[in-house]
Amino acid sequence: MNKSFDKLPSTGVLRQAQDERQRIGSVHGEPVEPSPERSRRVHSKPTYSDGFPSHFDKCRGNNVSFIFNLFCGAAGNRMGRIVLVVLALVLPGLPSMAADTPDDAASNEESTHEVPRAPVILDGNTLFLLRGASAFPAERRAAEVAARIAALAANPAFDPSTLKISASPDVTLITAGKERVIAVFDADAVLESVDRGILAQVYRQRILEAIAAYRQDRTPDALIRHVLYIAAASIAFAVFIWLARRAKGRLDAILERRLRARIEGLASQSYQIVRAKHLWGFLQGASRFMWIALAALGGLFYLEFVLINLPWTRLIGSRLFDLLIDPLRVMGIGLAKAIPDLIFLAVLAVVTRFVIKALRIFFTGVADGAIRLEHFEADWSWPTYRLLRLFIIAFAIVVAFPYIPGSSSDAFKGVSLFLGVVFSLGSSSVIANIIAGYTMTYRRAYKLGDRIQIGEHMGDVTEVRQLVTHIRTPKNEEIVVPNSLILNSSVVNYSTLARQGQLVLHTTVGIGYETPWRQVEAMLLEAASRTPGVQTEPPPFVLQQALGDFCVNYEINVYCDDAQAMNRLYTALHQNILDVFNEYGVQIMTPNYESDPSEAKLVPRDQWYLAPAKPAGAQGKAE
The missing domain is CATH 3.30.70.100 (Alpha-Beta Plaits)
Known part of the structure; x- marks a missing residue:
């Protein structure tokens, strides 16, 4: 068996299998003569012949790796690489083959979620994702790689077969001649949970497919075909708009014929509480909105189809619909996540409203004299009700604040802080008048209907508000006096005695x-x-x-x-x-x-x- 293994072709995969065989043989005590290439790398990490780091460094002593390498070598270089790609993507997830500890797996998974990545896009198609670094963000790295691939695809002199992979202990390069296309690092392989060499092969295959598709989409036959598609779509869109306009006209005629008279009759029966003009305008507005929405939706699909069929605008077309749908999707997801909080807010609103209604009924009885409280004037009922209502609403807002969707965001906090500053700066006089109004009420300085004199103004109190007091003079003049002025002035009440x-x-x-x-x-x-x-x-x-x-x-x-x-x-x-x-x-x-x-x-x-x-x-x- 050893002789047959040694006589296998010296390909990159088989050389790795030989190294693995020699390592396993040494573990079991078999006298295996290391190859010259092996001896040169005795102080470095085991690599493939083309410089890839060994995928099985962590699998020492595992006979399955030897069988795997032996199978790859027997199958030939090309088939071995294909099987290697497939199994390398599957085996790391199997518990029996996982050499990493649970802590390492958790850290790898956590790093996958935390490290930002950006897509490499060519003609609207995503080839793969790349990570970045603090000094070289993922978006910039992906954009530069995409630009290099696009330049190669647009260069008719470039032969895709010249796209090569070269490896070193720290990095694997995909090059086109002397030009570097992409550098694959160990950190990229960790994110994908595969070997760096295998990941480079996957990247190379994706690049080759993208270049072929790029050139195919720009052939005269493909462009003529896409132009014909666009012309057919334009005709279909024009027919759609024409049919939609005819449908709207017929709908308006049906509404005019069947509902106009009924709406006017409803307005007369309701004694113009429901105005026919407003209701008819609402129906016409609904019909117009449906027409505009339908036309806009059709135009959106048409524009997306046109942009996708042109290779130069395919990226814009692929993202056009998402630009409109993503906000709705985000709002829908946010609404779904906020349903428990919204239910809590609804229950809190119902309870708060019930308590306020109960207070209103109670103080209505106090104001009417049906309920008598010792040392509590009936005139104090409504001011007291308003104060308690304010306290209840403020308490409900404090309780509800953590459950308001978005309340923990910096934007919400910033807006709240801004409104608080504006309110505190602009409402000082308002708050002073409100406090003065309640102070005058509980001081029993006057009440509705009293003849009073404030400064040079004398008249009957017609209305007491939270901010001002209305006085009607004997000359039938309406005087509005701020409550803060009343608090700081002498009030003569002629009606008390x-x-x-x-x-x-x-x-x-x-x-x-x-x-x-x-x-x-x-x-x-x-x-x-x-x-x-x-x-x-x-x-x-x-x-x-x-x-x-x-x-x-x-x-x-x-x-x-x-x-x-x-x-x-x-x-x-x-x-x-x-x-x-x-x-x-x-x-x-x-x-x-x-x-x-x-x-x-x-x-x-x-x-x-x-x-x-x-x-x-x-x-x-x-x-």
């Missing part, structure tokens, strides 16, 4: 020193008693405010229970004061003067109703 009949209205008159003060007080009290709307309990009272240079200032104070009637009560009180003082002949010393006039400045009773004034009785008869 008016509801208890304790609001005091007061006015001042100046009377000369010659008039007894008791008479003046009696006249002022009589004028107050004549004024309708003035409370008798507590009774009106008079205060002497000052002893002026020319007169004594008397102030009449009356109680009322209607703050909205203040202006009317003041007018009636002033009218009665003038009447009473005229009746008793007492002169009101306003404006101030330096000397008494020759005649008292009084209005005689018979001149009270000079034209155009009419007595009260005569005015009633005229009406």
Whole structure:
């Protein structure tokens, strides 16, 4: 057996088998004479005759490797290489032939997933994948290899049979004459889990097939055939567009004939809640969208077919459909992965909405008086509800944030940070007004319908919002006051004590020193008693405010229970004061003067109703 093995042809594969035979023989104690070539490589890794590193370095002592090499040698060089390629791709995965430890296999698998690779593409066809390095990225390496292969294929003087493989201990080169096409390293073989020499043979075969296809696609017969295909596709696409337009026209006619009248009838029956114009426009828009989508899809298929049939644009054509489908595919995959999170968000939204509805029902009862809480005003119900609703929504957002698809991405975090900065910079005054509004509410400074005065503005509170308060003046002017301004200003509320009949209205008159003060007080009290709307309990009272240079200032104070009637009560009180003082002949010393006039400045009773004034009785008869 040994003699027959030694007499086999000295090919590259058989030389490796001889080396393996000598190694195995030495292990079993057989005296085997090493070959001269073997002795030259005693201090280096075993290689094939053409420099490939031995695929069986890790299989020392394994008789299966010897049988395998023996079979390859007996089958001849070409057949041996084919069998070697097939078995080398299969055997590394078998547990019985795997010499690597589990840790090594795991590290190899991990490196396969972690190392980025790029495809070598020629005429839109991927030949193989190449890895890269930090200083030489995979994309750049693949592009340069593809450019060299394309240059060889485009060179009519290049003979593919001259594509050779040369090996060294560190690298295997595929060359075309003196030009290097690709260098195969041990790291490339590790990623593919095959021997470096076998991987180089696979690369060479792929390159030969790609060059042959490249030249075949550019022959005159092939180009004429592809041009005919494109012409036929153009005619088919034109017919398709024509048929689609006719179908759209017929569809519009059917919609016009069968649905237009029904839509108008539906609009009249719904009292124009559903407008016929809008519904009809929606149907027409749907028909137009279907036509555009169908035409765009047909045009996409047509353009892809044209580009693929031209070898110069085949790469663009092969990627054209993916450019549109890949975003949809990515979104679909992302949606499928996010389904559990979306279910959680849906459940959280339902629970949050239920809690908010329950709170709304509760505080509605508080506002209506059906539910009474001790030391809790009914006016506080809606502000409290809004605060609790805000807290519940904020808590729900905090809980839901980790489950929002894409929330952990840097883009989402960046946008969130940007919005937070913008909100914090632009909402300082808004937040101040909101806080001021709630502060004024819980301070019970006023409520809807109260007559208040803020600064120089006086009127009735018509609406209290989170940011502003609306006031309507007696002149029917709408004034919008920011809540922060109200918080920093004095608020006079006339309605708080008016509801208890304790609001005091007061006015001042100046009377000369010659008039007894008791008479003046009696006249002022009589004028107050004549004024309708003035409370008798507590009774009106008079205060002497000052002893002026020319007169004594008397102030009449009356109680009322209607703050909205203040202006009317003041007018009636002033009218009665003038009447009473005229009746008793007492002169009101306003404006101030330096000397008494020759005649008292009084209005005689018979001149009270000079034209155009009419007595009260005569005015009633005229009406």
